[in-house]
Amino acid sequence: THAPVDFDTNIATTITAHDAGYINQPLEKIVGLQTDAPLKRALHPFGGINMIKSSFHAYGREMDSEFEYLFTDLRKTHNQGVFDVYSPDMLRCRKSGVLTGLPDGYGRGRIIGDYRRVALYGISYLVRERELQFADLQSRLEKGEDLEATIRLREELAEHRHALLQIQEMAAKY
Structure with a gap:
């Protein structure tokens, strides 16, 4: 299976969202994981919540209800912002499959840093x-x-x- 070993259910990932994570701390010369545990996926809801919901469903997990409320009712995601500016014609073309690859539903909205x-x-x-x-x-x-x-x-x-x-x-x- 390609299922993740673990993933967050209620922490939206940010630079400081997780504590320090190690694979084998005494042996590590280079440190830093994306989350607080090896092979644990972080949630990236700022791009859009629907892909996260699909992942939860696919792996039999439940999303924290407050987390879902925050990213459906209180916080506009990048994906919602994109849909808000589509014209009616664009929406019809997208729905019919005439247009594909529009910048939505792909977990965008993250800033990729140049460190x-x-x-x-x-x-x-x-x-x-x-x-x-x-x-x-x-x-x-x-x-x-x-x-x-x-x-x-x-x-x-x-x-x-x-x-x-x-x-x-x-x-x-x-």
């Missing part, structure tokens, strides 16, 4: 760079220059900073 910069420059330097870039945008914001793009970039820089600090927090667990 070479962390190793090359260190987290403190990268955080400071984001803070400086954020501050440099203040005058554009105050003048109302390209407001939508400026606000979006400031939000992205704040998210970068937050993610870098989470990497630092996660690494401290090891």
Whole structure:
């Protein structure tokens, strides 16, 4: 069988969602698993909840009801965001099979990190760079220059900073 050995039922994966995980801690030179145990799958609900529901059903597991409520009623997933902007024609074409491969239902919505910069420059330097870039945008914001793009970039820089600090927090667990 190709069933996973184990998977989470109520923890949405983030950089810091799981405690440190080891295969054989005394022997390990390189540490770090995606979850707190070997061969344990993490839940990636931010892309969409339906694929996770299907996996739970296929492997005879039950999803935590609060977790399901959070990602169906309270938190918009990437998948729901994609469907919200489809035109009626796009939805009909998708349903009929004329269009395939649209960016939905594939667990997207995750940010794939490029961690070479962390190793090359260190987290403190990268955080400071984001803070400086954020501050440099203040005058554009105050003048109302390209407001939508400026606000979006400031939000992205704040998210970068937050993610870098989470990497630092996660690494401290090891």
